[in-house]
Amino acid sequence: MSTRLDVKKTYKLYIGGQFPRSESGRSYVVNDAKGTFLANASQASRKDARDAVLAARAAFGGWSGRTAYNRGQVVYRIAEVLEGRRDQFEAELRAAEGLNAAKARTYVDAAVDRLVWYAGWADKIAQVTGSANAVAGPYFNHSAPEPTGVVAIVAPSGPLLGLVSVVAPVITTGNTCVVIASEPHPLTAITLGEVMATSDLPGGVVNVLTGSVAEIAPWLASHMDVNGLDLTGVADPDLARSLEEAAADNLKRVRRPGVEDLLAAPALDRMTTFLETKTVWHPMGI
Amino acid sequence: MKATAPSPGATTFAQETASDAALRRFLHGLPGVDQVGAEQRAASLGTRSIKTESKRQAIDLAIRMVDLTTLEGMDTPGKVRALAAKAMRPDPADPSCPSTAAVCVYGDMVGVAREALGVSAGSTAGRVHVAAVATAFPSGRAPLDVKLTDTRDAVEAGADEIDMVIDRGAFLSGRYLQVYEEIVAVREACVRADGSSAHLKVILETGELQTYDNVRRASWLGMLAGGHFIKTSTGKIQPAATLPVILVMLEAVRDFRDTTGQQVGVKPAGGIRTSKDAIKHLVMVNEVVGSDWLDPDWFRFGASTLLNDLLMQRTKMQTGRYSGPDYFTLD
Numbered sequence: 001m002s003t004r005l006d007v008k009k010t011y012k013l014y015i016g017g018q019f020p021r022s023e024s025g026r027s028y029v030v031n032d033a034k035g036t037f038l039a040n041a042s043q044a045s046r047k048d049a050r051d052a053v054l055a056a057r058a059a060f061g062g063w064s065g066r067t068a069y070n071r072g073q074v075v076y077r078i079a080e081v082l083e084g085r086r087d088q089f090e091a092e093l094r095a096a097e098g099l100n101a102a103k104a105r106t107y108v109d110a111a112v113d114r115l116v117w118y119a120g121w122a123d124k125i126a127q128v129t130g131s132a133n134a135v136a137g138p139y140f141n142h143s144a145p146e147p148t149g150v151v152a153i154v155a156p157s158g159p160l161l162g163l164v165s166v167v168a169p170v171i172t173t174g175n176t177c178v179v180i181a182s183e184p185h186p187l188t189a190i191t192l193g194e195v196m197a198t199s200d201l202p203g204g205v206v207n208v209l210t211g212s213v214a215e216i217a218p219w220l221a222s223h224m225d226v227n228g229l230d231l232t233g234v235a236d237p238d239l240a241r242s243l244e245e246a247a248a249d250n251l252k253r254v255r256r257p258g259v260e261d262l263l264a265a266p267a268l269d270r271m272t273t274f275l276e277t278k279t280v281w282h283p284m285g286i
Numbered sequence: 287m288k289a290t291a292p293s294p295g296a297t298t299f300a301q302e303t304a305s306d307a308a309l310r311r312f313l314h315g316l317p318g319v320d321q322v323g324a325e326q327r328a329a330s331l332g333t334r335s336i337k338t339e340s341k342r343q344a345i346d347l348a349i350r351m352v353d354l355t356t357l358e359g360m361d362t363p364g365k366v367r368a369l370a371a372k373a374m375r376p377d378p379a380d381p382s383c384p385s386t387a388a389v390c391v392y393g394d395m396v397g398v399a400r401e402a403l404g405v406s407a408g409s410t411a412g413r414v415h416v417a418a419v420a421t422a423f424p425s426g427r428a429p430l431d432v433k434l435t436d437t438r439d440a441v442e443a444g445a446d447e448i449d450m451v452i453d454r455g456a457f458l459s460g461r462y463l464q465v466y467e468e469i470v471a472v473r474e475a476c477v478r479a480d481g482s483s484a485h486l487k488v489i490l491e492t493g494e495l496q497t498y499d500n501v502r503r504a505s506w507l508g509m510l511a512g513g514h515f516i517k518t519s520t521g522k523i524q525p526a527a528t529l530p531v532i533l534v535m536l537e538a539v540r541d542f543r544d545t546t547g548q549q550v551g552v553k554p555a556g557g558i559r560t561s562k563d564a565i566k567h568l569v570m571v572n573e574v575v576g577s578d579w580l581d582p583d584w585f586r587f588g589a590s591t592l593l594n595d596l597l598m599q600r601t602k603m604q605t606g607r608y609s610g611p612d613y614f615t616l617d
């Protein structure tokens with residue numbers, strides 16, 4: 001009889017489609033619900049955040065330039081791959097949060113369903129939020145939503161559903177994002193990164209950082225090449241306020257933190273917050 | 287040591303440059319380059335950590351060393367004017383930002399560049415220089431008289447500096463004297479009517495020279511013939527400026543000054559796009575040849591996109607937040 005050695009997993013960051021360690025070389029201990037050691041996670045630094053923004057910016061042109069239909073297909077593909085790895089995610093949720101089997105299943109189901117729901121919106125959001133405008137002249141005038149650019153997100157603490165709920169609406173509409181995973185539960189976020197890396201999502205569209213929100217978020221909030229800021233996961237009101245102030249310098253679109261029921265049916269607002277409207281006059285009769 | 291500008295066919299090397307055979311004997315007598323050693327040394331110098339205050343100075347120095355370049359077939363007077371404006375005031379939002387060393391354009395754009403820079407006759411001190419590429423840039427495949435006419439035209443139009451390409455075909459087939467005499471002839475063509483002379487930069491196009499030994503030989507050849515600068519590349523060939531190549535060239539200018547007392551400048555060009563790259567080069571200059579070369583008169587960067595990255599880093603250090611490409615001009 002042979003005894004196998006444990007295969008310990010090294011949780012790294014997810015930046016530009018790669019899984020690099022933190023530039024700083026730091027890591028921090030992640031415990032399970034009972035307080036016993038689970039794994040080490042990378043503790044990202046401001047330079048990792050900078051690299052992630054570069055990757056997101058580089059990916060923006062290609063991702064936003066795809067047809068909405070194609071983006072929907074890719075987001076749906078994430079749901080497919082996630083569905084195929086549901087056992088792994090259920091086990092991770094049970095370990096991380098101490099959920100029972102039924103509860104863990106509920107969250108994984110909800111995460112998959114959430115992705116499918118947003119995937120369906122990819123090629124429909126423009127019809128709902130865009131418009132053909134009546135003008136007093138012989139012109140077409142219409143308004144269409146466009147992605148705003150690179151969005152920095154602080155994810156809420158629900159390790160899987162929380163992350164999916166904030167990332168999916170942002171990327172579905174053509175934005176790219178840098179997301180800081182839940183500080184106490186970062187491992188599932190990196191596993192979700194593996195799902196994204198294997199589901200036709202171009203590298204750099206989603207970049208996942210793990211580490212201290214208080215350390216990384218201010219650099220993203222003040223970054224002049226970031227166009228939107230989602231503060232859903234910021235619990236500390238003072239930090240949220242200072243991040244909002246930092247974001248004002250280049251007029252980022254900011255979504256303020258609030259109490260969220262992650263299991264509740266989603267609305268369009270997470271998508272529309274990070275859309276901007278382009279209105280075009282089109283002369284007729286040429 | 288007070289350095290003097292080199293003059294063509296410096297007497298020290300009259301014998302070595304007397305015939306093709308003598309020149310070949312001299313160039314092949316230069317010590318060979320340890321390829322692995324050079325690459326290792328370049329890589330290890332690239333790992334230096336440069337801290338805040340040094341970085342601030344390095345970025346400003348690098349901006350002052352930039353030859354802001356546009357060498358495209360689609361260059362228009364408008365683009366050259368925009369480039370000249372950027373060279374004078376790289377960051378319009380910040381008057382403390384230094385101007386670049388020069389703008390580098392094709393010969394027919396020299397007049398436009400001079401006008402845009404507001405250059406009148408006289409001293410080049412304290413203003414952005416106008417550098418022109420000449421001698422059938424970038425291939426150098428033209429008869430000698432065409433190359434010389436090209437050079438004279440650029441000098442006549444008011445270029446302060448001439449970037450010439452060597453004949454790599456002749457060099458690689460061992461006709462060193464031909465290359466030497468061509469550089470000397472171009473150097474003579476740089477002389478203006480009033481007896482002063484445009485500075486000559488000799489482009490070796492190291493990406494086509496195949497070996498570091500050849501880079502060392504070409505460097506010496508360019509210096510023997512009286513080049514004020516030796517420059518890595520046209521920017522049209524990959525690989526262009528790499529750190530090991532710069533290391534070899536810096537060693538050559540150091541040895542040349544030790545032998546002759548004449549200081550020659552070095553200009554990497556092509557492929558240097560980030561502040562980090564630029565700072566690695568400055569570290570290498572300081573380590574290999576010392577601070578005498580840490581000056582725009584003796585070290586230049588031929589670059590276009592590098593300047594924006596330097597400006598972004600500079601803004602980051604001043605404001606404490608990361609900047610983005612949206613806030614700087616595209617060219």
